Amino acid sequence: MEDVRMQPGQAPIHPVPATPLQSSREVRLRSRPDAEALPTPENFSLEAVALPPPGPGEVQVQNLFMSVDPYMRGRMQDRPSYVPPFQIGQALDGGAVGRVVQSHFAGLAVGDTVLSMLGWREAFNAPGTSLHAVDAQALPPEAYLGVAGLPGLTAYVGLIDVLKIRAGETLFVSAASGAVGAVVCQVAKRKGATVIGSAGGTAKGDFLREIGVDHVIDYKQTPDVTAALGEASPEGIDAYFDNVGGAHLEAALTHAKPFARLALCGMIASYNGQENGTRNLSEAIRKRLRLEGFIVSDHFARMPAFVREMTAWVQAGQIRWKQTVDEGIARAPHAFLKLFTGENFGKMLVKLA
Amino acid sequence: MEDVRMQPGQAPIHPVPATPLQSSREVRLRSRPDAEALPTPENFSLEAVALPPPGPGEVQVQNLFMSVDPYMRGRMQDRPSYVPPFQIGQALDGGAVGRVVQSHFAGLAVGDTVLSMLGWREAFNAPGTSLHAVDAQALPPEAYLGVAGLPGLTAYVGLIDVLKIRAGETLFVSAASGAVGAVVCQVAKRKGATVIGSAGGTAKGDFLREIGVDHVIDYKQTPDVTAALGEASPEGIDAYFDNVGGAHLEAALTHAKPFARLALCGMIASYNGQENGTRNLSEAIRKRLRLEGFIVSDHFARMPAFVREMTAWVQAGQIRWKQTVDEGIARAPHAFLKLFTGENFGKMLVKLA
Known part of the structure; x- marks a missing residue:
C-alpha cells in the first residue's frame, strides 16, 4: 500500500x-x-x-x-x-x-x-x-x-452536482478511505464542510484523520453505526454520500436533518447476494429527505472541469490518496x-x- | 359512502x-x-x-x-x-x-x-x-x-411540484381510491399521463376505472404486486406516488424506468408498529432514481393557485370523489x-x- x-x-x-x-x-x-x-x-x-x-x-x-x-x-x-x-x-x-x-x-x-x-x-x-x-x-x-479518473469524478459529481454540498454543512461518508470516499472527504473539506467518515480498522481511521476528516467512525469496532453517528453529529447531518448501503444508510436516515440529501453511489454490501431491507425509509417522509442514485457515466461532460480543478488540488498537495x-x-x-x-x-x- | x-x-x-x-x-x-x-x-x-x-x-x-x-x-x-x-x-x-x-x-x-x-x-x-x-x-x-383541502393539496403538490408529471408519462399510484390517491389519479389524467392505480377490492377498482384510471391493480386479489405492475407497464413507470410503502414501493422500484421519480407521501403500513425493510433500494443506483419525501404543510403557499385550479375542475365535473x-x-x-x-x-x- x-x-x-x-x-x-x-x-x-x-x-x-x-x-x-x-x-x-x-x-x-x-x-x-x-x-x-x-x-x-x-x-x-x-x-x-x-x-x-x-x-x-x-x-x-x-x-x-x-x-x-x-x-x-x-x-x-x-x-x-x-x-x-x-x-x-x-x-x-x-x-x-x-x-x-x-x-x-x-x-x-x-x-x-x-x-x-x-x-x-x-x-x-x-x-x-x-x-x-x-x-x-x-x-x-x-x-x-483514481483521484483524477472515474473514482474522482464519481466523488466530485456526487458531492457537487447531486448533494450540492455547501460550506458549514455536515457530511457523512461511508467507505470513506476508499478510492471514491477519500476524494469525497477531501473535496468536502475544501468546500468548507464538516466531515464524518466511516471506515474499518485503525489504519484507515488514522488515514482519515490525516486527510482532515473531523470525526472517524471505525465500523469494525462499533456494534451500532447509528449510535456512533448520533454521537458524532448530535445535531444531525445535512448530506450523506452512500458507498455501501445497509446499516450505514439506515444510520444516515435516522440522523438526517430535515431536508437532508442522500446521494446513493454504491451498495457493495448487496453485490454478492441477498440485500437486507432498509427498515427506516419512512424517515424520508417525516424529514422530507431526497435520496438520489447516480452513475458517473451520465456525467462525463463534467470531466474537463473536474480534471482541471483536481489537478490543481493534487499539485498543491491538498489532495492525497x-x-x-x-x-x-x-x-x-x-x-x-x-x-x-x-x-x-x-x-x-x-x-x- | x-x-x-x-x-x-x-x-x-x-x-x-x-x-x-x-x-x-x-x-x-x-x-x-x-x-x-x-x-x-x-x-x-x-x-x-x-x-x-x-x-x-x-x-x-x-x-x-x-x-x-x-x-x-x-x-x-x-x-x-x-x-x-x-x-x-x-x-x-x-x-x-x-x-x-x-x-x-x-x-x-x-x-x-x-x-x-x-x-x-x-x-x-x-x-x-x-x-x-x-x-x-x-x-x-x-x-x-378533501379535494379542495389538505388531501387535494397533498396530491397536487406531490404530482406537480415533486414528481413534475408530464404528458405522455406513466404514473403508478398506491391507495389510488383514497382521499389523496383519487385526486392524484384525476389530476394526472388532466395532465395527460397514463395512470396505473392500486386499491383493494372490486368497488374501489370500479371507481378507479370510472374516473379514468388506465390500469387497475386490486392488491387484495394479487399475490404479487410487483408482477402485476410489470404486466400493467411492460415498459416501466416514469413516476410513482407512494401512499403506503411496503410491497408497493418495492414494485415501483423494480419497474421504474431509468431516471424515474418517486414521491414518498405516506407509509400507512408502518404507522402502527414495525416497518418491514425495503429490499431493493439498490435499484435507485442502477436506474438513477430520485426518491423524495414531502409534507403538505411545507407547501401552503401553493394553496391559492391550487384552490383556483381545483374549483374550476370540480365545477366542470372533471374531478369527482x-x-x-x-x-x-x-x-x-x-x-x-x-x-x-x-x-x-x-x-x-x-x-x-
Missing part, C-alpha cells in the same frame, strides 16, 4: 520505453460466478494473444496500470444492467492507462499517455478516436484511474477479489509495465 | 342556521395507544364544555364537518415529529370546516364558512386571524377538507379507526351539523 501525495513543483515520470510489441496477455471470463457468492480464481483464465501492427487510424498501446472496480462484479452475471455483461471466453475490460508505442492516427504520437476502457490486458490496438489523451507531465499516470498495487497481469483476478474482502486500502490497481 | 360529482351550473347549499351556542362537546385523548397496535375506543373520551360568547377579535364557529386522517396516529404517541403530539386530557385537533355563528372580528361575518385546525369538537371560539374563509358558493363545504361520512361527534373515534381497517372508501369525514 502506497501513500501518494505530490509536492508542489514535483514532476511525475514513468520510465517505460516506447517499443512496438508482438504479443500481449489478457484475462478472460472462463465461467460466471455463482450469483449469491464471491467469484473465485477459477472463474478467470489468462491467455496469450498475438498483436499485429495497428491498422489505419489505429494506435498500439502498452498498458501501464489497469483498474479493478466493484461494478465489474455485476458485469460477471448475465443480466441487464447499465453496462453490458462480460461474455464467457472473452477478455474482460475496464479502465486502464497506457503509453502509445505505435501510431497510425494523426491525433496521437508515440509516447503519449492515454486512458482507455481496455484494461485486463497488457497491450492492444484500438482506433485513436476511442482513446482519451491525458497529461502525464501534470499527474502520475495512475492518478487518471492511498493505492494498493499488485504487479503483473497474472495477479489481476486476485487484485479484483481483494475488493470484496477489504484487503485493499484506497484505490486498487494492477501495474502492467 | 357517497359519490360526489358537481354538475356544471350547480350551486352547493348547506342549510345550517347561524345561531349562537352555549355549549359544545369535544373528543379528548384519554390514554396513549400501544405504540405497536391499533388505537381502541378506550383511548378516547367525549366531554361537554361550556361555550362563552367570543372575546374581542374572536368569532364563534359551529363545525359542519371534521376530518380524520392517518397522520393523527403519529400524534397519539409522545415522540418528536413534524407536528407536536396530542396531550392526554386535552381535546384532539385537526382539519374542520364550520359556519361563523357570532363574530367580533371585522374580517368575518355571521354565515361565513371557515376552515380551521379545530376539529374533534362541535363548536369553538377562536381569533378570526387563525381561520381561513372559503367560498361556500363555489364548492360544498366538505370539499375543503368518494367520501364516507359518519354522523355526530360521538362517532369521531370510530371514524378514525376505520382508516386503518380499510372500511372507509375515499375521504373519511364526520358530519357535525
